[in-house]
Every structure is written in C-alpha cells, then in structure tokens.
Amino acid sequence: MRFLPVTSNALLVELADLDQTLALLASLQREPLHGVAELVPAARTILVRFRPSATSAAALVRAIAARDLSQRVERSSILVEIPVRYDGEDLAEVAHLLGIAPEEVVRRHTGSEYTVAFTGFAPGFAYLSGGHPSFDVPRRSTPRTRIPAGAVGLAGTFSGVYPQASPGGWQIIGVTPVAMWDLGREQPALLQPGYRVRFVDIATLDGRVDAGGGISVDAPVRQPFPAADARGHESGAPGAAALKVKGTGLLTVFQDLGRHGQAGQGVSASGAMDQAALKTANRLVGNRSDDAALETVGGGLQLQSLGETVLAVTGADAPLTVRTADGRQWSVPAYQAVALADGDALSIGQPLAGARCYVAARGGFAVAPVLGSCATDTLANVGPAPLAVGDVLGLLPAPAGAVVGTPALPAADLPTVGQDVVLDVVLGPRTDWFTPESVARLAAQRWQVTPQSNRVGLRLAGEMPLERAITGELPSEGTALGALQVPPSGQPVLFLADHPLTGGYPVIGAVAPHHLDRAGQIPVGAWLRFNPIGAFEELQPCVA
Template sequence: MRVLPVRDDAVLVELADLDETLALVASLEADPVAGVVDVVPGARTLLVAFRPSAVSAEALARDVRSRPLDALAAREATLRRIPVRYDGEDLSAVAELLGVAADEVVRRHADAEYAVAFVGFAPGFAYLTGGDPLLDVPRRSSPRTRIPAGSVALAGTYSGVYPRESPGGWQLIGTTDLPMWDLARERPAFLEPGDRVRFDLVGTERASVSVAATATDSGENAAAKAREDDDVAGFVGLEVLKAGLQTTFQDLGRTGFTSMGVSASGALDPVSLRAADRLVGNDTTEATLEVVVGGLELRAHGPQVVAVTGAAVPLTLVRRDGSRRSAPLHTAIALDDGDELQLGMATAGVRAYLAVRGGFAEEPVLGSLATDALSAVGPAPVTAGRLLGVRPTVGAPSVMVESAPARALPRAGEETVLDVVLGPRTDWLSADAVSALTGQVWDVTPQSNRVGVRLAGTPIERERTDELPSEGCVAGALQIPPNGQPVLFLADHPLTGGYPVIGAVVADQVPLAGQLPVGSRVRFRVVGPFHEIGGPAEAADGGSDPRSDTNPEHDEPEQAGTDHR
C-alpha cells in the first residue's frame, strides 16, 4: 500500500488490486474515520477526501495502513441484463488485435458474467470486471470526440456502456437501447457497484428494452416547463430577457451520489456565491445564477432584492419609466416591479453570481440545483423568455450584509500564481516535469469550460507510457494528457480519469482557478516535494524525488501582472 498526496485535503491510497480496494471501501463504511467526507474507488486505488481541521493526511495514512484487506464482505448481488447489438465500429479492429474472428469476440463477451467494480467518468458509467481474460485491449491511441449514448466498449480488462454522448477512448464493440442513466427511474443509474451483469445478444434490429422508463431530458424539471406556458400576468419572480453567453443554476453542489458516478459539481467560485447570498439575506447554500462573461438581462415581476458578485461586470439598472443608472457590484439592489437589471461584459474574472432574496423556486435534481455541464445533471441552462420563480421570504433575513469586499480576479493578459501540491502521479512523468510545470507561464485557451481550464505551453513529457488504471480525481487536479498540455480540472470534472495527474491546486485557490478568463496566464508554484505520505522514504529523508524540485528560482516569480493568489 502507498498513500499519495492529491491535494491538501485529499489522498490517494494505492492498493494491490481491485479486491483490496473494495475491501478498504467496505472497511471505511463499517468503521468511518472522523473527518473523511468522501471516497471514490478506482481500479486499484481509493481517493479519500477529508477535512484537514478534523484529521491530518498522516493520521489518515496510519489508519488505512492498519486495516486488514484480505476479506471482502459477501454481498447479495442483483443480476442486471443488457440487450446488445454487436455492431460497434471497433469490433473488427479488436478482433485483429486479439488474433481471433469478430464472432469469437462476440461469443466471449456475451458468454461472460460481469460485476460492477466501481462507477466513474460520468453518471451511470460502470466499470465491469470478470470478463473473458482474452478480451484485454488498450484504449484507442486517439480518443474520439463523440461516442453515442449506449455504446458498449472495452478498455484493458474492463467492459462498459456509455450512458450519454461524450468523448472517450474505449474500443466500441456494440450498442444497446437500454438507458444506463435515467432520472425518471427511482434508481437513476441502471448499474451500481456490486451488481452482476450479463449482455444478451440480439439481432441487428433495435433491441427490446425491458425497463419501463426511457431517457429523460437530464433534469429539465416539469415545473420549469409548466411555467413556460403560464401567462406572465400574476407571475412573481424574474423574467429572463437575455440569457448571455451561458447562465446556469449553481449552488454548493450535490453530495452522496458518487456511487452512481455523480460528482458534486456546483459553483466554480463558491466564495462569490456565498457572498451574493449573504447580501440578500439568504442561507449561503441557496442557489444562484452563475453567469459566464456577462450579457444577462432580467426584469422584475413584483419587488425583488438581488445582488451580483464575482466577475467584474458593469451593472445597469433600468427603471420602469425608462431611466437608467449604474448599479454597484457586491451590494444588495432593490428592484421594483418592472425594473430591469443588465449585466455587461466582464473586465476581470469570468463568472458572476446573481442571488435573489428568498431563493429560486426551482425543483432540485438529486437534492441540488447545480447544473453539471459534463453529465447534464441538473436544471436546464437558462434561456431567454424563461420565468424564474422566487420563493417568498418568511420573517427576517437569515444573514444580510450591506456590502461584500471585492476580490482581485484574473484579467486577460495578466498573470496569476497558483500554489500546487505535487502528486499523485508526479513520478509517471519525466524527471524535469516539475521544472517544466513551474518554469514557464501557461496560457488559458478558448477550449476551457466548467470541466476544466485547458492550458497551452511547452509540453510536459511522460516517462511511463503504459496505461494508468482509472482513478479518482479532484477539482484543481492538473491532468497531463498525451499531448503534454495540462488540463486544470474544475467542478464538473469526471470522477475518475486515466491520465496521470502531476499535482493539484490547493483547495482554497480552486475558486480562483474557476475565474481564469481566456487569454489570461498562469504560473504554478509548488508548495513542497512529492513524497509518499507516512512512507519509509518520507520518514528517512523527506521522500525527495527527482521530480520534486520546486524550482526555487520561480518560487517568487517576477510578475507580468498581479499575483492573484
């Protein structure tokens, strides 16, 4: 067992195999460690997130090392059957790789019984083990940008079914019409850890689906649809005149659904979200509108109190009589019936947060109003013409402040410094990888989104070229794909990933990373050497690794702009 750093509030426990991983999960469920907030199993690892105020990484490492891992508790397993047409476009290539006929690949795949080992990548995406040992194939060297929902695929010794259209690098051997993820079902994920699975071979015609519910629109709730048909007369709330570039509902995220492959998601800048809620007197868990860049325009129906925080967007208040004036950020704004509020384009940061007193009267999806861009879980993005109901306030506001302090946010062309904890896969990269990470300034590219900030610079090279078994990831992780250009994961990142992570931005700076605009620049500063937590090397000499050079000449870089730590 090795315990590796992931972030200042998470570690990765590396184990011998999947059985040990599942045994450790069962042990932590039966006898929890105080301060552990979540666990995400991988192929042979367990990501453990914790509260540093309650338990240290070293104490956590000592605890997990003390636990027996030789007994996996027996569980009653439900058999789930999936009808499949073996018509995948990689079937012939897989057969050629394995040196057998395509019919033999089909026979071996359909004859085996599988078990759901863990769930990740996307809601409802289950990693299936127990297949025929012959069916061991590498991921595609060039991942596809679009894989249709229902694609049955292979990667390494795993089988899986893509629950929704998404990018991916697995080998496609078939398709099914059975939805793997459906919020209309009592159990949205068709497959969950511990289930047994069999694939039933069907003809080339569409497979017969034996599940009553069919795929839904992934969270666009019935209440929102009903309001679109309502007469505006009598409505109390906010009417969307212009939706801007992208406006979604966001709160602090959803917890307790990692077993279904559902990540927390939530506001990319929770600091600004909480500030907006305090300004209007809401509980700080209340949902707000997250507005990308700007362009949102709203009209009040009935008196409303709103506040906008986060990205520096100019605000214009248009009174019902047509008069206009500027309105302040980080301050509560009273709107009378018929008043309009317009958000201009951001000059610093990229995401603004608009809260309304009482909160939005939307129906939660899996207990939250967070809209997850990767998995399409949550309310639909806000569009022009939509009527956003507001709940009435009862009694005095819970917390209300006159103004919230503005934070210095990144600007296009300026440089932001982010502190990084090295690990867990720093040693999978070249000996000069850390110097390559810290010794240059990275550009934020237009391909960035809520899943991650895509960076461009001199590539970071890998030392190990073998496949990394899928393992849990955190927001702030710096994943290094084959092209060597880092992706800085944000709130909507997949739960598990198969590319090495060189390090992660410290937890309290992840909100700042969510405010990096396209065209801004980033420099990374390592806060300490890479080492196993509580391991022999650390005890002996600090665990120094050739890749742990923190590049002291860049510890205090000459700034081209502002240090936005």
C-alpha cells in the first residue's frame, strides 16, 4: 500500500490492483475504523474521509496498513441483465483498436459476466470489472460534450452505462433503455457495489425482459432525473406565510449542509458553497443551522412576502432593498433579521464582494428532502429544481421557543475582482505526476477564474499551463472537495460543492478546508494565488 495526502481531513490509499482494493474495502466495511466518515473506492485506490476531531491521518495509516488483504471478496447473488442495442458511435473504432470485427466486440461484451467494482462520476454510474481479457480500451483523446442517457461504454478495462446525458470520454458501443438511476425506486441506483451484471444483445430478444426493472426493450429511455417539483409547497399549514419569487438572478437553488453518506450510489454531498454563511443565516432567524436556505449567485433575486415573514441574508456583500406594495422602499442591512409585512418585497443587488448570498426564512422552507437532503446538486440533477419566476415557496411555522439571533458580522475577507485571493493548499495526492517546475508554478503564478466556472468547479486560466512528468492515463479515483484537478490542457479546475465523486485526471493539491467557504465566494474574473502549506510527502505507516 501507498498512503498519499489529500487534504487535512482525507487521505488516499493506493493498492496494487482492483482485487486488493475490494479486499481492503470489504475489511474496512466489516470492521470500521473510528472517525472514518466515508470511503470512496476506485480502480486501485480508496479515498478515506475522516473527522480530525476523532482521529488522525497517522492513526488511520497505521491501522489500515495492518489490514489483511489476502481474503477474496465474495460475489453477490444478485444478477442484473441489461439489454443493449449495439449501435454505438465508437463500436467500429473499438473493433479497430482490438483488431477484431464489430460483431466480435458484441460477442465478447455479452459473453462475460461483470461485477460492480465501485460507483462514481455521476449518480447511478457503476464501474464494471471482469469483462473479456482483451478489453483494455483507451478513453477518447477528446471527450464528447454530450453523451446520451443509457449509453454503454468502455474505458480501460471497465465497462459502464451513463445514467444521464453528460460529457464523457468513454468509447460508446451501444445504448440501453434501462434507467440506471430513478428516484422513484426505493434504491435509486440500479447497480450497487458487488452486484453481478450481464449485457444482452437486444437484437436477440423478443418482447419484454426483466432487466432490473421489468421494462420493455422497446420502451424509450427513461429520464433518470425527472424534473418533478420537490419543494412540497402543500406541506405548509393552510394560510401559512409564503414567499413569491419575482426574480431569480443568475441561479437560485435550495441548499443545506449537504447529502452525506451516499457515495455507494455515486452521489456526492453537494450543499452550500459557503457553509458558514448558511449557518449564520439560519441562526439569525431562529432556525436549526442545517435547515435549507436559498443560495443565489450574483444579484437579481426578488422575494415578495405573502403574509408576515422574517428573513435574513448573509454571504456576499450585496445591497438589500425592501419595497412595499405602495411603492415605498429603503435599504436594509445584511447579517440581521428583517421583518417583512404582507406584500413587501426583498431584492438583492449585485455583490460588491463575494459571489453568493444566502436567504433563510424563519420557520424554514417547506421543501421535501431528496435522499435525506434539500441540497440541489447541479451536476447530478438531484434535489429540488432551481427557482423560477412565479414560484410560491411555502414556509413552516417557527417552533416554540425559537429565538431570533442578534446581528452578526460578515466575513472580513470576502473575495473581490480587484485583489488577489490567496487560498491555502495541501499538496497531493498526485503532485509527483507533475514536473518540479510546474509544482513551483502552481504557487508562483496567478490564476484567473473564467466565466465557465459554476458550482461544480472554478475553471482557472494561467499564463503558463502545468506540465506533467508522468504522461500515462490515471485510473479513476476519488476526488475531494477543493481538489485541484489538472486536465490535459494544464489549466486547473478547482472542484467545488457539486464536483463528481471520482475523476480520471491527476490532482496536484487541494484547497485546505478552512478556505473552502472563501473559495465558494470567489467571483468570475478574480485572480487566485495558491499557498502550499507544506511539501508533498507520502504518509508512512510508522510504528506507534
């Protein structure tokens, strides 16, 4: 085993092969280690997230190094058959790469039984191992910007099915009508780690098949992420106060502290980009700190009070205006509770510093959780839909004894476009994949946030790209919040709240947890500097 640093609350265990990875995963699941919050297995690695208040990286390294990896993992008794129409765009290319006919590719793909090794990339996306020995297919040199839901692909020695339309670099050999992800099922992800999978050529079938959902092979592909309104407006008491959306700004979504513990289904935590601001907004109106609030980027959000309400706005430094039904208006401060009468409207202007504001309402929003959280994951399309003009947001009554908080102070170091934003960085886990000059350049060079940035990540542009010392393909591995992943362009992407669980490009470092809220407030156009807080060193399993 190798133990690689990720950040101050995560480490990466690298193993020799997939069998060892699954053996260690089974051991850690059978006998969990104290303080471990989540495990994200991948092809040859396990990302271990832990609570620093309960354990340390050194203690975990010692305990994990002592685990026995000789036991083989028992295969599941559950077999899922997936019908496939083998007409994919890359079928001929895959056949050419393997030196065989397209018909032989289909025969080999349907002639092997796969096992779900791990999940990631997107909810319901399973990495399937155990295919024909000849299947070792490189990813496409240029990923497609859109691959349809149900596309069946090959990458390296793995096979997989895209659960939703998304960008991707796998070689597509066919498509299935079976939904890999369906929130209407008790277990949304069709494929779970350990399940056995067999692909069936749809051309050989007649009528209906049981493919884990009992659907007709002639049925259209089901949308894995229905756009159903999950806000539960009717859950508020009749006649209770509400907020009517008069303007949404660039994007306004519900967020809480995140959807944790769903890595087994390929679902990342998501949650508020500035968690301290969300907690403060809730405290100011007397809510629990983990209640859902509205997160809005830039200016433009307008909320009209239906009945009497109490709101608080935190986060970015943005002008706030209250306008009455008869046209009177005045400015109100952020970071304190604001009482609105029936018909009053609260508007948020363009931020002077920071990027995102948080709006909490006394009593909390009547919004239905999805997989235990009200957070909207914009990459995975899990959670309530973004706000639209005309929406009416029901509010719950405040619990007895809930106390409105005293005014608070905003963050003192909100990022602006006019000054460099400095973020502390922990080097690892793949710092040694880059040249020494590039590691030095990460800290020495300024990086600008491009307009392509969003809740998934900040896309950065520097004068000189980062160059790799190791040019081979990296097997997919778990990625942490704040990771600086470097694609072939050499321009880093800083992963934020809605980042994928796993990625196939090396991570040179990760923003330290104490600067993640600051990262979530960085506006487009700002310039960043990274401050490594230590040298890159492997973690050694020292004897206590």
